[in-house]
Amino acid sequence: MARALEEGEHFSLGSIMEETTLSKDLILEILSWLPVKSLLRFTSVSEWFQRLISDPTFVKLHLQRASKHSNFLIILKRQDDRLVVSPCSMLCLLQSNHDHNFLRVPERFLERYQGLSSCNGLVCVANNFSSGDVDSLKHICSFTIWNPATRTKFQVPRLTFRTIEVDDVSFGFAYDDRSDTYKVMTIISYLHPTCQVQSCNEVKIYTISSNDGWRTMEKFPANTSFVPDYGKYFNGNIIWLTTEESDQSQYTFNDFVVVFFDLRTEIFNKVLLPQNLEGVDANINIPEIMVLDDFVSLVFKDFATNTFVVWQMKNFGNRDSWTLLVNIDVDVLQTEPVPFLKPLCIQDRFLVFYQLTIENQMHVIWYDMREGEVARRRISTEVFSVWVEDYIPSLQSLGA
Template identity: 35%
Template sequence: MVRKMSGAPVLPRELIVEILSWLPVKALMRFRYVSETWNSLIFDPTFVKLHLERSPKNTHVLLEFQAIYDRDVGQQVGVAPCSIRRLVENPSFTIDDCLTLFKHTNSIFGSCNGLVCMTKCFDVREFEEECQYRLWNPATGIMSEYSPPLCIQFKDNNNTYYPWKCGFGFDDSSDTYKVVALLCDIKSQTKEIKVHCLGDTCWRKTSNFPAFPVLGEGHFACGTVNWLALRVSSFHYLWENVTIDHIDQLVIFSYDLMYETYTYLSMPEGLLEVPRMEPYFGVLKGCLCLSLDHMKTHCVVWLMREFGVENSWTKLLNVNYEQLLNHDRPLCMSQDEDVVLLTSYAGARFVLYNRRYNRSERMEHFKNKFSFYCYDYVQSLVSPHRN
């Protein structure tokens, strides 16, 4: 029922909430200027959660571009939150239209619930550096302050490099955003896990695990952060030295953000050969995704349709490189899964592959843009600050 106040009809608050919770973020950013009441409502944590629950999933992706050079400011990192529909229809225009450049940023460590985790690192002393992250909501334009620094020893006295990896995700049980760092403990020759919760004043060490190579950056799925890894007792490796004896040791290292424990997920059955190049690992439409070379002739893409269920691995693509022109890393696919957008290893060229008709439809080239990672993304009102 519509109530009247001062001669004007006024909708009940619960009806206003119901209507606004279905609207896109862009519209809500305009409507917050209607009144102080609406502005307060739109940024209320309860409304933000409701809006996130009702926001359409698997309609957007976040692309990270590196090696974007500007002679005035040097190298920059580019972030492009893109509509999948627009990206499939017109990749070049869509990316240029959505791209935001960041100076003094080393890389992106993931996207979750509309927040993007960006990092910067700087040397503090010989063999050591400090890393900090901040969160950015592209839809609202709000940016957090930098986190406390994480001290990383990345070389020993023999000048041997020890790589480290990070990932970003959301712990629903504590309503907390967490960054997870996998570091090398050079003294004990093990790896250690450190976690920072948004708003905390320090990083916490949660556990150690055996030293083995972790490949690429972490990807968030179903309350966990996941990395491709080789269960080979070593900090160091070259993919060309990985043999058929190691293929059974290729796993997914999965860290549970709620329990702060880790486990290993297996590869698809029938993976009997070592791919020519290091496999690409990511998330596609909310599912863990593995893309690898087969016999140096085909690109094979697998999806884990149900997280943690190893027999749910499904072969999405098995396409000859002649059709893909060596494009082997899936970035996104249409809602009906008919069209897949892929990029080459270098990331400067893109191709659209139509699964239904088994053909490449269009190829794009982007000058001075190199895509290294793609993340699931949803437009949201979520604040990059601790509530």
């Protein structure tokens, strides 16, 4: 039993550790459930704590525990052009106005900002820009892997191309559980030298902790014109929604395909959208792919019926497993005439949305899928643009 403090003696966690009867396994178990902020403070208590908390086995255990909770990274572009992020949980969204908790993305990460993707607490900040004079203009892709919780970063080697050749670039960042490493990939779309239309593409991948540099993979197996700025991470895959062909002016849902890149095998695969949606006009009802409740999900607003629709692929890679989750009357959501509205997550029986209003405010909307009831809360003001990524505060680090 630890002794009582004598008069004039101060509390010391280190001294208590020396006299405690708790086993180290039990201490490890307790610490693995604590938030990152608390653990970082413990690293200055003693050398033993510092070694434990930085040990790769403990880092993985802490990540496994943290991933059981719903956490997000809110990314806002302010009206003064500042880019800020805020890690938050569903609980903090319910409790208070969140404006004071935003962390500014360091300016040194933002040369010509393209997008941001998150995986296991690590955030990949991508930049695309041109550099040089008229005769030697180059297109440069740079990537910084940043942990907002620990403030550590890792710089990926840059990619450089002749500017005249590059039409567009998309990227992906994810964890490969087979090789226990992280990978950054890019899809580079090239212009045809005479007719100025996309005729080919190149896929490159960089494996963190390897000495292989950027490797060239098989070509992207679909139209790169519709590929978003970055792919979504799902269960060892990076996924995109695009079309099969690029020479059409009108598209229906028949023309779209989910492309996924398996990080373990480094092979592309494809799956079509639900058969029930064949013929639906995709020029008006613009489809989007995301991950909701651990399922790849197709979301879109059906303007013909004024409903918000969510389908989920219950068996990943199997077209026949697409299942309609909800078909919500937009008027029930109490949104504005032309809102920016996206699903955030599914929490129990609630489908949670986030919205950017015409007053430049970010709102969160809870829709009760069982009762059909709606609640909303303002999260932030003076917002120029907003998006949200799944995020797990973690101790993950890729080096200096």
